[in-house]
Structures are given as structure tokens and as C-alpha cells.
Amino acid sequence: MRRRIASHYALIGGKLERDIIVEVDGNGLITSIWHTTALDATASVEFHPGILIPGMVNAHCHLELSYLKGAIEEGLGYGGFARAIGAVRGGFTDDRRIRAAEVADALMWQEGVEVVADIANDELVMGVKAKSKIEYHTMFEFFGLNNRDTEAHFAMASRHTRSTVTPHSTYSVQDAPFLKICQRNGGLLSLHFLESENEAALFNHSGALAEWYARMGWECDFLHYGSPARRVAEALSEGATQDRRVLLVHNTMATAEDVQRVEGAVANASWVLCPESNRYISRLTPPVAMLRIVGARITIGSDSLASARTLSLLDNLKLIDDVPLNELLTYATLNGAIALGVEDRKGSLEVGKAPGLVVIEGADLHNLRLTPESTSHRIA
Numbered sequence: 001m002r003r004r005i006a007s008h009y010a011l012i013g014g015k016l017e018r019d020i021i022v023e024v025d026g027n028g029l030i031t032s033i034w035h036t037t038a039l040d041a042t043a044s045v046e047f048h049p050g051i052l053i054p055g056m057v058n059a060h061c062h063l064e065l066s067y068l069k070g071a072i073e074e075g076l077g078y079g080g081f082a083r084a085i086g087a088v089r090g091g092f093t094d095d096r097r098i099r100a101a102e103v104a105d106a107l108m109w110q111e112g113v114e115v116v117a118d119i120a121n122d123e124l125v126m127g128v129k130a131k132s133k134i135e136y137h138t139m140f141e142f143f144g145l146n147n148r149d150t151e152a153h154f155a156m157a158s159r160h161t162r163s164t165v166t167p168h169s170t171y172s173v174q175d176a177p178f179l180k181i182c183q184r185n186g187g188l189l190s191l192h193f194l195e196s197e198n199e200a201a202l203f204n205h206s207g208a209l210a211e212w213y214a215r216m217g218w219e220c221d222f223l224h225y226g227s228p229a230r231r232v233a234e235a236l237s238e239g240a241t242q243d244r245r246v247l248l249v250h251n252t253m254a255t256a257e258d259v260q261r262v263e264g265a266v267a268n269a270s271w272v273l274c275p276e277s278n279r280y281i282s283r284l285t286p287p288v289a290m291l292r293i294v295g296a297r298i299t300i301g302s303d304s305l306a307s308a309r310t311l312s313l314l315d316n317l318k319l320i321d322d323v324p325l326n327e328l329l330t331y332a333t334l335n336g337a338i339a340l341g342v343e344d345r346k347g348s349l350e351v352g353k354a355p356g357l358v359v360i361e362g363a364d365l366h367n368l369r370l371t372p373e374s375t376s377h378r379i380a
């Protein structure tokens, strides 16, 4: 059955337009988009107060960590967070972990998430993702300075649809496995990038990471690259395919020079911001103004419930100031779809796409701003 849907505003072509009616068929495919003045007045239209947007794209999540909701204190800093997660991680049954993932997945769907770039360390919640109405793209993350064998990760990825292997970061993977993963995976890569100042300091043999590694007797064979951005640029500039999409996640300590160096070497880079996770762990804020100035593609991720009160993308957008609402909503929709390579089907209200339909309620429609009360709900 076809439905005709309208709201006060709709996100069309990157702008917030009034008087739009979107028609979808029973499969959620958009069959027509009209300005209301062009439509027969007798046609039945569902009106949903608020702002109509396409389904959202969560460009960074760890669904498997949902069971850690509320288990780790806020404000520990990155080192403290990593220690705390290690301490609590073993104390939950598989059943509890799977149920927590199911609850988080169902809520994300209701709140209007359509596609997720999800990081995984094992296969425990792959069944939850396979059953979900959300389209998950899974990246099995490889890390550990003493770990050089990538085969188990590629074996996991081969057992599931839309799955690849990715290096965890520029500071936790030795040179050979990092290069091997980048060369063998021509599709989606996701790197935790410049989340704390210690990542860049490591390349100068200083800071907390360098001290920790020295204490453990671990050596890094990649410091000759000189910086995290140079390492990414060099590793990813060779053998890149047309399909290669690279997600750089967090970027709280990134400079314009870092971003430009990566952009210069990687054709399709996206900059994933997780403001709630940054607030939770380190009280840092992502460099939105700088990324806008250099023209980088900004996308939004929730990170995990270990380091966020909520996986709501809208709640993450509320933490970003001084960006016009239409642009902000584009970060969570079309930009995310481009980042994951699904923009032919998802991410915008266009005839021929089936992007999902979502209404934002409780926004300030006079000034076009989100308010603390704003919520998002899926309607199709």
C-alpha cells in the first residue's frame, strides 16, 4: 500500500524545505515527491509534525559492547577508560551480551537508524545483526602489537555478509599486518584516529602510550612513518581500489594538516565524529569548525554504550554547536551513506531510493535548531 507523508519541513537536496509530500510504496521505495501545491487536495496525506528526514547512518558503532551500558564511569580519560573496560569485560554471560545487543539494535531501528558501520572483535552478536532490519556493515578489528597473524580475522569476515577486516588504529597494529589488511581489503576500512594526544606523541617516543609500551617491553616497528596521518597516507595510497572507503573515527586531536595529508592520499575519506563518546571519556570535543573549513566530509557515529549514555545519533548531533540544522542532519544521513558506499540506495529523500523515513519531533521550528527535547522516530 502506498503512503503519502508530510511534515512541517523535509530534508531535500541538503535543504530544509516546506510543503513537501513524500510517497512510498509497501517496500519503503520512494515513488514520488511533490510540493503540496501540486497535489490533488483530496489525496490522503499523513501529517507528522516536525522534520522529515531519511533514515540515518551510524558511521561508527560497537554493537557487541552494548552490555557495558553504565558499567564504566565517565571522565576517566582514554587510558583510564581502556583499563576500566579490560576490568569489567569478562563479567557477563554470552546470553546477557546478546540480549543487550538486541535491545540496542531495536532502539536504534525505532529511532531511525537505517545503516550501521559496526566494529566487531568476535562473532557473538553477528546473529543479532543478521536478523535486524538495520543494514549492518561489520569490520572485524585487528589489534595487538604482539599479533601478526591476520588469518583468523579474514576467516571471520568470510563467514558473514558485508564484512571486512580493519586495523584498530595507527598505534596498536604493527607494520606488516597493517599493510596486509589495507591491501587485502579493498572495501570499507575504519580506523580509530587521533582520539588522544598520546597517539601522535607515540611517534615521537613520548606520552602515556609510549611509556606503557616501554613498561610492557613492547616495541613498535612503525614509528618511522613519523605521525599517525603519515602512516595512514602511506599505507592507503598504494593499491587503492575504486571501492575503497576509509572512515577516520574521533579525530578529536586532529589538525588541519593531518586531515589534508590523509585527504591528499586517500580518495574517499570520511571523518566520523562521536561527540557523546568523547564527552563521556575525555570531555574533549571533535574539531567540527576545522573540518568544515578544510571541506572534509563529516559523518556521525554513536561509538558504544561502554562510552555513551545513548546510541541516538540525534543526541550526538545536539552536542555539536554552530552548524546549520540542514547541514547537521546531512552529516547523519547522506554523508554517512556516501562514507559507507550506499548512497545509491540510502541517505536522502529521492525517488527510487528506499532510505527509510524518520521524523524529528520537538525541534525549534522557528529558529531551525535541535532542542534538548528533540527526538527521532521511524515512520517508514
Ligand SMILES: [Zn+2]
Pocket (backbone or CB within 6 Å): 060, 061, 062, 119, 192, 249, 303, 304
Ligand atoms: Zn570505537
